[in-house]
Amino acid sequence: MKPYTAAVIGVGKAGGGGKKGGGHAIGYLHGGAFRDNPRTTLAMAADINAENLECFRQKFEVPRGFADYREMLREAKPEIVSICTYVGLHRQMVEDCARAGVKGIFLEKPIVASPADLVAVDEVVRQTGVKIVVAHIRRYFPAFLRLRELYQNGTVGQPMLCAAGIQDWDLSEWGSHWLDMFRHFHNDQPVKWVFGQMRVRQLRGYGHAMEDHGCAYFEFEGGGKGFVDGGRGMAGPWTMTLVGTEGTLRLQHEHLVVIETARGRSVEDYAKDQVKCYERAWC
Numbered sequence: 001m002k003p004y005t006a007a008v009i010g011v012g013k014a015g016g017g018g019k020k021g022g023g024h025a026i027g028y029l030h031g032g033a034f035r036d037n038p039r040t041t042l043a044m045a046a047d048i049n050a051e052n053l054e055c056f057r058q059k060f061e062v063p064r065g066f067a068d069y070r071e072m073l074r075e076a077k078p079e080i081v082s083i084c085t086y087v088g089l090h091r092q093m094v095e096d097c098a099r100a101g102v103k104g105i106f107l108e109k110p111i112v113a114s115p116a117d118l119v120a121v122d123e124v125v126r127q128t129g130v131k132i133v134v135a136h137i138r139r140y141f142p143a144f145l146r147l148r149e150l151y152q153n154g155t156v157g158q159p160m161l162c163a164a165g166i167q168d169w170d171l172s173e174w175g176s177h178w179l180d181m182f183r184h185f186h187n188d189q190p191v192k193w194v195f196g197q198m199r200v201r202q203l204r205g206y207g208h209a210m211e212d213h214g215c216a217y218f219e220f221e222g223g224g225k226g227f228v229d230g231g232r233g234m235a236g237p238w239t240m241t242l243v244g245t246e247g248t249l250r251l252q253h254e255h256l257v258v259i260e261t262a263r264g265r266s267v268e269d270y271a272k273d274q275v276k277c278y279e280r281a282w283c
Helices: 026-036 050-060 069-076 087-099 115-128 142-152 175-185 271-281
Strands: 004-009 040-046 064-066 080-083 104-107 131-134 159-167 191-199 213-220 225-231 240-244 247-252 256-261 264-269
Touching (some): 004 026, 004 069, 026 040, 026 050, 026 080, 040 050, 040 069, 050 064, 064 069, 069 087, 080 087, 087 104, 087 115, 142 159, 142 175, 142 240, 142 247, 142 256, 159 175, 175 213, 175 240
Parallel strands (some): 004 040, 004 080, 040 064, 080 104
Antiparallel strands (some): 159 240, 191 213, 247 256, 256 264
């Protein structure tokens, strides 16, 4: 089978950027995935920063580079595109890619900046048939898969609450990972209601306003709830906590699973598996 021609829009800064400051090299992860997958050929890239684009092309030996992604779509006609720009640009880029005949889009999170943008993206998907994938790869990490299994199989009774705090981060960028995981733990059931509150002042990052502190509280149709605190961590060393009617599950450093029930306490370590899984997830 002939490999798909792939492209990256928004290659990022070589070496990455500061926390919340933007300029991260997320495009390099996508570039490496295309390079290492025998079913894709990284044939082109687009970025408005000429220096960043040249560094990316040299790193991955990309034959064609464009300052304007629209020109790339018209002239080179890629089959798969990774959109790695700031969220405010996503909707237009998705629409342009879809209408240019792109078959598949890897879209970095957060996927869009508003509910209206989401409606527009949904419409262009229905019109063109383009496939869109968001890189929520933690769904495939062993520790998270184990948490989901234990939370759903009755080990801690009936699922009640998933909770996490994200110290010095926000709900849209990093928080989107935990929001997705809580959906995953509840079998992607629809959300019945949402309460939210944010304090937004002068903080800016990734091309948009960011909250100094924000909280989201919501309930799934099955009855389980979720709580994510953006900006403040929870007490203790835990990455997240899952509470059932008969016990508690805790995750530490994304690889240690702690199980606490009336039967006792046990710890499972998936550190070695996590490293291998993270490498495979981008290939």
